[in-house]
Amino acid sequence: MTNTSIHRRSFLRAGCALAAMPLLPASALAAPAARELHAREGSAALLGPGNPETAIWGYNGIAGGPFLRYRQGDELRISLRNGLGQGTSIHWHGIRLPNPMDGVSGLTQPPVPGGGSFEYRFKLPDAGTYWYHSHNRSWEQMARGLYGMLVVEEAEPPQADQDLAFVVDDWRLDNRGQIDSQSFGAMPDWAHAGRLGNWVTVNGIPGPVFKGRRNDRLRLRILNAANARIFTLAFPGLNPWVIALDGQPIEAWRLSRANLTLGPGQRADILVDITGDSDTSAPVRALFPRQTVDIATIKVGPDAPRRRTPLGRPKRLADNPLPGPLSLTDAVAAPLRMEGGAMGGMMGGMMGGRMLGMREMMSQGKVWAFNGVAGLPDKPLITVRQGQTVRIDIDNANRWPHAMHLHGHHFRVVGRQGRPVASSPWRDTELVQPGERVSIAFRASEPGKWLFHCHMLEHQAGGMATWIEVT
Ligand SMILES: [Cu+2]
Numbered sequence: 151m152t153n154t155s156i157h158r159r160s161f162l163r164a165g166c167a168l169a170a171m172p173l174l175p176a177s178a179l180a181a182p183a184a185r186e187l188h189a190r191e192g193s194a195a196l197l198g199p200g201n202p203e204t205a206i207w208g209y210n211g212i213a214g215g216p217f218l219r220y221r222q223g224d225e226l227r228i229s230l231r232n233g234l235g236q237g238t239s240i241h242w243h244g245i246r247l248p249n250p251m252d253g254v255s256g257l258t259q260p261p262v263p264g265g266g267s268f269e270y271r272f273k274l275p276d277a278g279t280y281w282y283h284s285h286n287r288s289w290e291q292m293a294r295g296l297y298g299m300l301v302v303e304e305a306e307p308p309q310a311d312q313d314l315a316f317v318v319d320d321w322r323l324d325n326r327g328q329i330d331s332q333s334f335g336a337m338p339d340w341a342h343a344g345r346l347g348n349w350v351t352v353n354g355i356p357g358p359v360f361k362g363r364r365n366d367r368l369r370l371r372i373l374n375a376a377n378a379r380i381f382t383l384a385f386p387g388l389n390p391w392v393i394a395l396d397g398q399p400i401e402a403w404r405l406s407r408a409n410l411t412l413g414p415g416q417r418a419d420i421l422v423d424i425t426g427d428s429d430t431s432a433p434v435r436a437l438f439p440r441q442t443v444d445i446a447t448i449k450v451g452p453d454a455p456r457r458r459t460p461l462g463r464p465k466r467l468a469d470n471p472l473p474g475p476l477s478l479t480d481a482v483a484a485p486l487r488m489e490g491g492a493m494g495g496m497m498g499g500m501m502g503g504r505m506l507g508m509r510e511m512m513s514q515g516k517v518w519a520f521n522g523v524a525g526l527p528d529k530p531l532i533t534v535r536q537g538q539t540v541r542i543d544i545d546n547a548n549r550w551p552h553a554m555h556l557h558g559h560h561f562r563v564v565g566r567q568g569r570p571v572a573s574s575p576w577r578d579t580e581l582v583q584p585g586e587r588v589s590i591a592f593r594a595s596e597p598g599k600w601l602f603h604c605h606m607l608e609h610q611a612g613g614m615a616t617w618i619e620v621t
Pocket residue numbers: 551552553604605606609610614
């Protein structure tokens with residue numbers, strides 16, 4: 151199990167003060183012409199400066215892609231150029247957009263072949279922290295670095311002295327510091343927790359240091375970009391305010407003793423007030439089952455503070471114009487039973503319209519099923535009309551947590567273990583624990599075929615994918 155334990159040594163070089171990664175101002179990026187994201191090979195300093203670089207795949211050759219930043223209501227216009235030896239496409243995670251722009255290879259578009267290109271063009275209706283990533287063979291393409299953060303600025307952002315991306319990923323590296331490509335497709339990963347890495351980066355580097363002055367407020371846009379790892383983060387001494395989840399504003403709450411848990415694909419916007427004395431620092435800590443690792447440091451510089459006391463409770467951000475309200479009494483409902491995986495006791499499932507035994511399924515790389523069907527079915531989970539409220543009753547009947555992601559919509563949790571839930575935040579990805587029954591609801595907005603799948607990418611590839619048709 152050495153591969154799945156996090157290496158400690160990367161985090162012992164606390165002295166190396168790497169630059170934080172501020173997001174560029176919108177004016178620097180919002181050019182009217184189409185910008186290009188070129189999916190290609192590149193190299194990245196995943197091991198930190200002074201160490202050999204790691205060969206990766208990235209948009210414009212950058213591991214974790216360029217940060218994209220727009221204003222609410224802007225049009226995104228990006229040409230994907232494929233410089234890889236295999237097909238690819240880009241999904242815009244959390245963005246409400248027309249279905250043909252959703253970027254799901256095999257459902258909303260054919261994969262863009264090597265040497266080909268495809269133009270994505272759509273409006274950005276909602277402000278918040280989103281991301282974009284490959285949606286073809288994503289279990290390999292994302293593990294190699296094909297993803298990036300997409301920020302849509304609010305008209306009135308919260309008061310903060312710095313607005314920072316905080317993209318957490320775990321990479322599985324071999325002992326030469328290169329991406330372990332031998333283990334792509336390894337069935338033990340697919341049947342268990344998914345591909346877990348052994349090397350953690352924040353914004354593509356190990357242990358970055360974010361610098362501020364005493365009483366500064368930092369906005370951290372945290373994204374879990376890992377294939378499969380659930381990150382639990384602690385901010386000792388920092389008392390952050392959580393102000394948004396999956397891009398959607400919430401009533402600010404203090405993370406004083408609690409930790410922040412993010413499943414793959416989930417985001418949280420937090421505000422951190424630096425209260426330490428000059429030249430002190432506070433860690434951002436990742437808690438693993440048998441280990442705690444400082445993945446970033448927030449350092450108080452020697453400069454005089456720009457204000458005498460920290461800022462108070464933040465104002466609630468303006469809500470996005472999400473389609474609503476939900477009409478639960480006349481919602482169209484579908485059950486979704488999640489089965490399979492190691493120790494799951496699944497006997498077999500439907501594949502391509504045929505009933506297969508478990509051994510036969512595994513020989514074709516399928517180890518999970520939704521409602522007894524492994525892999526993307528020909529028929530949707532449910533067909534609904536635009537404007538209808540849809541409820542999905544998820545029953546996680548196996549031994550593993552799953553990060554369920556709905557494309558093109560945000561939903562609310564409206565039930566847990568069969569009991570109604572009165573209020574819950576809008577999300578696009580929900581972490582469902584083993585044995586948990588969770589009902590989610592949303593209003594079908596755009597017509598088309600919307601994928602609903604586990605964002606643990608090996609589970610998705612291993613069978614956990616279905617779709618919802620909006621007519
Ligand atoms: Cu899963």
